[in-house]
């Protein structure tokens with residue numbers, strides 16, 4: 001009996017393959033955007049691989065964190081490469097997730113029956129940003145320390161649960177060893193446990209419903225996901241792998257001086273790019289807007305925007321296409337302007 | 351493409367398709383190696399020198415008068431556990447404390463005046479380190495003790 005037949009009898013390979021073959025991917029001039037979910041997935045897999053390698057040598061602790069990262073980059077063979085790939089791929093994963101989310105939004109692929117796909121995707125992006133935020137502290141260098149301080153301060157200004165959440169994450173009033181331990185637990189245990197099942201749900205839903213074509217596309221051309229689109233996906237992954245290898249080896253990720261609570265915040269300190277817009281919002285908003293606390297107002301508006309964004313499958317059920325496009329465009333502009341403005345504000349200072 | 355007679359394209363009998371597949375396989379092998387090699391070296395490099403530690407030849411264990419006759423205690427010779435015993439007549443004995451059976455750390459049982467191993471009941475003679483009971487197949491490895499100027503110093507045999 002062949003291996004295939006043996007397995008098929010026990011786990012129903014044929015069913016699985018026909019599940020894969022069932023899906024069709026629409027083929028039209030916006031079809032290039034269908035690659036971004038897969039790219040996000042690829043970078044996530046790279047994170048899992050390099051993350052598992054890093055925990056072999058990483059030792060959390062106020063003295064050992066910095067020392068062990070230093071050892072990884074300078075003494076362990078190829079340690080610099082593993083760490084560099086992990087950092088670069090984290091950024092590329094979030095970047096492609098953002099592209100993916102906006103393309104899904106503009107293609108209106110969140111409409112019924114794909115509401116849960118949209119929400120699970122939002123959850124994945126939130127967890128992905130959590131990965132980025134918690135991971136950034138782990139080397140315990142000066143930049144990590146202050147970026148975390150700032151990030152938690154931003155969170156603290158969010159209405160309702162902001163303060164509670166920030167104190168809980170910090171494990172007290174100040175960023176310290178307890179914060180480091182918590183962030184490690186989050187980064188290497190809690191978030192992966194939450195992310196994996198959500199990712200499986202997301203992928204299963206995508207497979208079940210197939211990709212949505214945007215309403216503007218009328219001709220119904222499509223290609224089978226398996227094997228046609230799958231091979232294209234693999235080609236894109238291959239390009240991503242080469243890009244990642246180039247970036248990680250030509251610009252190896254830096255390690256600054258060890259965190260020192262007595263040192264003043266370095267000039268030009270800022271969070272990672274995916275938190276830059278919130279950071280800039282807090283920076284320019286005045287302390288008081290009328291009777292209300294300006295920062296609270298700013299984060300409140302930001303949060304309300306996020307909620308509206310998440311609820312788009314409920315307020316657009318098929319007839320509000322123009323409004324959706326305007327909202328999407330507005331969101332892109334606001335985020336881009338705040339981010340660029342934020343970078344302009346810190347340029348040349350650090 | 352598919353209509354091209356294969357013999358015309360590849361006179362040596364090597365078809366284009368086979369050539370393509372060969373190139374693909376070679377590239378795949380190259381990439382696999384480029385991924386696997388750094389990972390292999392990465393995982394391997396931490397283990398070098400991890401179990402030996404720096405080479406130690408001599409350990410000073412402090413003043414002779416602090417050791418009661420008939421007593422014994424464990425100490426570290428480099429990264430390895432060892433036993434220092436002061437016999438009833440006042441002379442010193444030092445032995446590596448790694449059981450020769452399966453590598454547990456042995457202890458000095460003062461009440462029986464024997465070196466015993468808790469893992470499988472091995473027994474050694476405290477004066478010589480000879481295996482005198484239980485499963486151990488060989489004596490404990492000896493160290494050399496000297497008491498120059500009141501200090502107890504242990505060296506490799």
Ligand code: HEM
Pocket residue numbers: 033034035036037038039040041042044097100101104109110114117118119120121122123124125128199202203206210211212213
């Ligand atoms: C962070 C990790 C994420 C991974 C690994 C991931 C993975 C994928 C993959 C592989 C696909 C199928 C290919 C494609 O349509 O591009 C997909 C589709 C989809 N994703 Fe994600 N995604 C992630 C985040 C998100 C986010 C943040 C959203 C939106 C809030 C989202 C919403 C969707 C939707 C609605 C689809 C279906 C698109 C369609 O039908 O054309 N995903 N995702």
Ligand code: FES
Pocket residue numbers: 449450451452453454467468469470471472484485486
């Ligand atoms: S290891 Fe000591 S008796 Fe077995």
